[in-house]
Amino acid sequence: MLALPEPPSRPIASTPVLITEEEDVFLRCEVAIENLKVAFWAAGKALDIIREGRLYRAEYTSFVDYCEQRWGMSRGQADKLIRMWPIAEAMFDSMPSDSNDPTRIRVAKLSQSVVWELVPIAEGYDVEAATAVYTTTAEADEAPVTAEVLRGVVKDVVKVLPKGQSVDKEALTSVVREALQRVSSGKRQAAPKKKAVASAAKADPAVPTLPWDSPEALNRLLRQHMTDENRRTLGKLLAED
Incomplete structure (x- = not known):
């Protein structure tokens, strides 16, 4: 290039x-x-x-x-x-020399959406702080860093650390890790629960649907499937009516 x-x-x-x-x-x-x-x-x-x-x-x-x-x-x-360019360039320039290093692989696959989430850090503090946020996030999780995760982390950093001042690296790392724990916890709580199976779906498939519009067919079906106890119960109900 x-x-x-x-x-x-x-x-x-x-x-x-x-x-x-x-x-x-x-x-x-x-x-x-x-x-x-x-x-x-x-x-x-x-x-x-x-x-x-x-x-x-x-x-x-x-x-x-x-x-x-x-x-x-x-x-x-x-x-x-x-x-965005100062952040991305700084991250590319600071990539580890080892081509197999996980951090290098992640940086090499940087997307615009990910870098864009770091802009508030670069502009509110400095570019070094922005790269530190990304690096700490990447090192804390083996999964690829997403814009959604960074958005939550950056929100916490901006809330906790005062802008316009030099950022202490240890304090920044601590805030990022706490934010990641909160984001992970929120994801677990927001995970959709399995939908309960409808009672109709649980019904025994061997039980046929009653043909209410055909008295003859209904009569045959009831004679075939009703037990003696069912007949006595039905008889009582009809007698009461």
């Missing part, structure tokens, strides 16, 4: 036409966006570079026009990718 520079704090040049350096960066960014489905974080970083450097200005009047006309992408989609 092409290496991408950091997004600029301001455009390199202010000329209507891109200078050579900008054209080179613009080309690499567009290649990254083209590979969106393969590496969404690279596409997000590329969009960030293009937006901050105004590299779209040679052919488009605004970043919104560029996203919509060039990629068929809404501003909301572009912003979402831009907000």
Whole structure:
């Protein structure tokens, strides 16, 4: 994959036409966006570079026009990718070198939905805290980390730890583990109970359905299946009527 520079704090040049350096960066960014489905974080970083450097200005009047006309992408989609890329890139960069390491395998299969749940941590604290939340969650459970699980964990982290301050790693790990226990407990309680079998389904299949619309057939059926006790009981009921 092409290496991408950091997004600029301001455009390199202010000329209507891109200078050579900008054209080179613009080309690499567009290649990254083209590979969106393969590496969404690279596409997000590329969009960030293009937006901050105004590299779209040679052919488009605004970043919104560029996203919509060039990629068929809404501003909301572009912003979402831009907000996610620092987290995903940090996680990829910190992957263990061992290709068989469970954490590396999980990170290699990161989805946008999973990374998106970590955005409140990255923006409320920092990217390192976001990666720590994911890593702790992954290490606590052998199952793949899902967006649903992370959503519950992040909710607890934001509630317990004050924003805008450096996060103590031990405290963060403790909160994540407690949140995971709560999420797991909630899932067990919410598990659907087996539906009780209807009484009709429990009925003996050997007992036939009574043909109430045919007196003759009903008479034959009753004679065939009724016991002496059943006949005496029926006789008493008819006598009372």
